[in-house]
Amino acid sequence: MKSIRCPLNGPRPLLEFACGGEVRAMPDPQACSDAEWTAYLFNRASVPGVKREWWCHTPSGYWFIAERDTARDEVLVTYDAAELAAKAAT
Amino acid sequence: MPHRLLKFAASSLLGRPHPEPRMFRTPSRLKDRYEVVIIGGGGHGLAAAYYLARDHGIRDIAVIEKGYLGGGNTARNTTIIRSNYLTPEGVKFYDASLALWAGLASEFDFNLFYSTRGHFTLAHSDADLRTARWRAEVNKHFGVASEVVDAAFVKKLVPQIDLDCGGHSPILGALYHEPGAIARHDAVAWGYARGADRQGVEIHQNTEVLGIDVRDGAVAGVRTSRGDISTQRVLCAVAGSTPRVLKLIGLDSPLTIHPLQAMVSEPLKPWLDPIIVSSSLHAYVSQSARGELVMGASLDPYELHSTRSTLEFAEGLAVNMLDLFPFLSEVKVNRQWAGMADMTPDFAPIMGLTPCEGFFLDAGWGTWGFKATPISGKTMAHTVATGVAHPLITAFSLQRFARLELTGEKGAASVGH
Numbered sequence: 001m002k003s004i005r006c007p008l009n010g011p012r013p014l015l016e017f018a019c020g021g022e023v024r025a026m027p028d029p030q031a032c033s034d035a036e037w038t039a040y041l042f043n044r045a046s047v048p049g050v051k052r053e054w055w056c057h058t059p060s061g062y063w064f065i066a067e068r069d070t071a072r073d074e075v076l077v078t079y080d081a082a083e084l085a086a087k088a089a090t
Numbered sequence: 091m092p093h094r095l096l097k098f099a100a101s102s103l104l105g106r107p108h109p110e111p112r113m114f115r116t117p118s119r120l121k122d123r124y125e126v127v128i129i130g131g132g133g134h135g136l137a138a139a140y141y142l143a144r145d146h147g148i149r150d151i152a153v154i155e156k157g158y159l160g161g162g163n164t165a166r167n168t169t170i171i172r173s174n175y176l177t178p179e180g181v182k183f184y185d186a187s188l189a190l191w192a193g194l195a196s197e198f199d200f201n202l203f204y205s206t207r208g209h210f211t212l213a214h215s216d217a218d219l220r221t222a223r224w225r226a227e228v229n230k231h232f233g234v235a236s237e238v239v240d241a242a243f244v245k246k247l248v249p250q251i252d253l254d255c256g257g258h259s260p261i262l263g264a265l266y267h268e269p270g271a272i273a274r275h276d277a278v279a280w281g282y283a284r285g286a287d288r289q290g291v292e293i294h295q296n297t298e299v300l301g302i303d304v305r306d307g308a309v310a311g312v313r314t315s316r317g318d319i320s321t322q323r324v325l326c327a328v329a330g331s332t333p334r335v336l337k338l339i340g341l342d343s344p345l346t347i348h349p350l351q352a353m354v355s356e357p358l359k360p361w362l363d364p365i366i367v368s369s370s371l372h373a374y375v376s377q378s379a380r381g382e383l384v385m386g387a388s389l390d391p392y393e394l395h396s397t398r399s400t401l402e403f404a405e406g407l408a409v410n411m412l413d414l415f416p417f418l419s420e421v422k423v424n425r426q427w428a429g430m431a432d433m434t435p436d437f438a439p440i441m442g443l444t445p446c447e448g449f450f451l452d453a454g455w456g457t458w459g460f461k462a463t464p465i466s467g468k469t470m471a472h473t474v475a476t477g478v479a480h481p482l483i484t485a486f487s488l489q490r491f492a493r494l495e496l497t498g499e500k501g502a503a504s505v506g507h
Contacts (some may be wrong), residue, residue: 002400015402019392035492042344042435042491046333048395070347071395 002073005077007064007080018055023065023084050076100435108378113280114159114287120294123320126474127312128327129154129299130333131342133164133275134408134452135327136282136293137467138474139385143289145468146475154297154314155284159278163329166388166397166429167460168352168378169367171274174229174267176502178219178483180438181232185466186482188269194464199282203379209366210244218370219288221501222265226426229267239266247270247364255413259370270365272376272384278463299334302338309339309448325450328489330395330430332453339446343453344431344491348389349396351456353426357381360365369503374414383425385411389431389457399426408469422468431456438497441486442479448475451488457503 002014024046032069033053045051055078056064066078126142128135131153142148155161171191172331173184197203209359213219222238229236240263241253253261281291286388294316302324311320326335328349347385367374387407390400404426412419433456434440452470455462469480479487485497 001251029268038492038494039342043342044346046343046345046393047337047349048334070393073394073396073398078428 004055004066004075005078006060007078008062009057012057015061016057018056020056020063021029023052023054034081054081068070095324096372104429105188114157114283114293115295117292119454120152120154120297120314120317121292122318124292125150126323126325127311127319127321127323128161128325129328130162130331130371131159131279131283131293132162133160133278133463134329134331134455134466134470135284135325136160136279136323137329137463138452138470139286139291139293139467140282140289141471143286143291143466145268146471148475151286152294152319153291154296154299154312156296156465158295159293160276160284162331163429163431164279164457164463165275166350166352166376167275168376168384168425169272169458169460170367170374171204171268171271171461172264172267172365173209173234174209174225174460174502175499176225177438177485177497177499178228178232179497180502181228181234182409183465183469183482183486184461185232185234186238186468187259188271189463190464190468191271191273191461194281198285200281200284201276201375202277202281204271204273205379206221206271207376208247208366208452209267210248211265211267212244212261212266212368212370213238213263214255214367214368216262219263222263222457225265225502233306235268237266239264241374244283248362248366250361250415250417251366252414253412254419255371256416263391264495265476272378280407282463282467282473291414297336299335302335304339304446304449307445307447309446311474315465323448323450323469324473325452327452327470329453329455330432332361332432332451334357336451339356341449343440343488345454347395347430348392348427348433349394349398350386350389350431351399351426351428352384352386353399353404353407354364354378354385354424355383356422356424358383358394358421366406366414368414371412371413373407373410375411375414380495383418383421389433390428395430397430399428433457435491436496437499437503439466439483439486440488441466441483442473442488443477445486453488458499 113197233272362377434454
């Protein structure tokens with residue numbers, strides 16, 4: 001069985017994880033237009049490639065970030081969500 | 091070699107035509123321009139080509155297919171045909187498809203193995219029964235044969251079923267849809283290809299789209315691996331590859347791509363007549379004309395652009411299938427495969443015009459596209475020919491998301507996703 005390295009619990013079987021979708025920036029609901037808001041709600045970048053995603057280790061309820069190749073079914077790297085801000089700054 | 095075979099070889103070498111016409115021709119080169127270019131040689135694309143030629147007199151069409159004809163989701167689904175949907179828009183649309191299915195074999199002079207079996211959606215809980223009643227009432231309102239039946243009725247038509255489901259989730263009743271049917275999926279693609287080819291449509295396999303030329307907001311041409319084509323009208327019918335084609339013209343969509351896996355057992359003597367679906371157990375099964383049990387389950391739970399198979403899927407499906415039919419523990423699984431399903435947020439398709447003039451979309455077919463092949467072809471042909479969305483598909487436009495007018499069809503999905 002495939003496994004994913006959880007930053008908190010180490011390598012665990014895939015069945016213990018749930019995917020929460022791509023990490024996306026929410027537009028300011030007060031400031032953005034209706035078109036921008038519905039695009040944020042529904043549209044997704046669905047071409048294959050390496051994506052930064054939210055994943056949850058469900059037994060421990062721990063959410064973290066995985067960078068995954070959506071063409072090859074391969075998790076490249078996982079890290080705590082706190083590191084997102086650091087990555088955004090660079 | 092036996093000499094008696096020589097006369098057949100000789101007549102073939104002398105160029106005597108084969109008495110049966112081939113399914114479709116293979117043109118040696120692409121022309122510089124076509125009136126309509128259809129991207130995707132699956133059931134939907136070929137059906138649109140067929141109806142464009144038959145109903146609208148547009149025959150200057152190229153269907154271009156990256157791989158081989160019908161090698162995508164047309165040949166990767168579990169071939170269930172039904173119209174017991176949940177929304178009025180869905181019921182009317184899929185029921186119009188059912189009406190077309192009945193006549194296809196004679197239209198193409200080709201056996202599609204279309205077989206009306208009856209379709210059970212099993213209910214294991216009060217919530218399941220509530221959805222079943224809701225669907226039955228909507229269905230009956232639109233004249234679709236659909237009713238809620240009790241467990242004894244299920245047992246009568248499927249004596250082998252374990253109504254207790256191993257004690258986990260006993261069957262309380264079911265939604266029964268008598269017109270539910272199956273068909274041979276390859277034959278559907280080949281049949282439409284034959285029908286389209288006979289009217290002059292060109293089918294180009296092994297031809298990949300590399301780019302789409304847009305000038306002043308309108309389609310001007312298609313660049314392919316076998317040369318450039320100039321055209322004003324393009325229909326995109328590529329299921330799981332839709333986001334990649336849309337990216338070529340800079341269009342966003344709410345599609346997400348998930349693999350949908352399926353598997354078949356070894357061939358058995360005919361024992362299962364109806365189609366059995368259990369949304370609670372995430373499983374569906376029917377017995378094909380070859381005797382194989384064709385089985386499916388839910389989508390893979392995360393986005394993936396691949397048709398790989400997994401052991402987890404086969405194991406998970408087997409657990410639930412054995413709850414329904416414990417005696418299948420003796421039966422072997424023969425094959426397993428996957429298709430790339432283009433899922434929409436509301437489980438309804440995306441059909442019709444797009445913000446790019448002359449670019450028409452037939453997508454969002456997720457896990458429910460096979461049954462819609464005839465009607466999607468017919469309504470998209472109308473839409474491409476007239477430039478106005480067919481009345482049956484106005485609720486399925488790409489623009490519905492921006493207007494927050496979704497078509498909530500999730501309750502009619504074959505299994506809970």
